[in-house]
Amino acid sequence: QSPADNGDNGDGAPANWSHALIVDWGASSLTLSALSNPGGTGTLQLVRTTRDSSCSGRALSSLLVNHCASQFERRNRLPSGEVLASKRAKGRLERACEDALRTLGAAQGGSRAGCSVVVDGLYEGLDLNVPVSRPRFDALCGPFYRKAKAMIQAEAARLAEKEGEGGGGAAAFDAVLAAGNVSLMPGAAAVVDGLFPPKGDDKKCWRGRSDVPADEAVALGCAM
Structure with missing residues (x-):
């Protein structure tokens, strides 16, 4: 179900999402956190976390x-x-x-x-x-971005295999949210966009609220 089906402005999270990937790409590391929403109840569960400081x-x-x-x-x-x-x-x-x-x-x-x-x-x-x-x-930054891309692809593939999803891994996630100042770099953004095309493309994937800057997302979340 799309955000528009819920009657919002199209910028809200899709209803009944099952898996989300948080790409926290900051100064100290690239951290990937996979979350699940069993039964669409809104009760979040942390499936796994992967961190790599060499992609920081x-x-x-x-x-x-x-x-x-x-x-x-x-x-x-x-x-x-x-x-x-x-x-x-x-x-x-x-x-x-x-x-x-x-x-x-x-x-x-x-x-x-x-x-x-x-x-x-x-x-x-x-x-x-x-x-x-x-x-x-x-x-x-070519080698840097290629290593980060391989890390994200591997994480998506692991979750897809665990959940029995097809589509090469990317289809396992209904939402991919970027945080951290590195994710603002055009090359880094291109890596995430290439793996998880935003909503409206062939592979629909919610990419977060447009009014929350990626480099402020963690701070805003802590404040809330």
């Missing part, structure tokens, strides 16, 4: 840090690894890359969107200025 926001930030450090060393003819060996330079570069990630996550404009990682006097008085386009960033 910190891991994503490290990819950009290593890329920028490599570019800086190459342009200034410095030995490989020298910049990150300096705690002060590494800390400043990490903060700049975190800001760049927030910009990339919030930017609009498709493939033209991008930003620059800028740090004045990063190391030995030398300035860092590394442009990062959306295509370049997505290429850097």
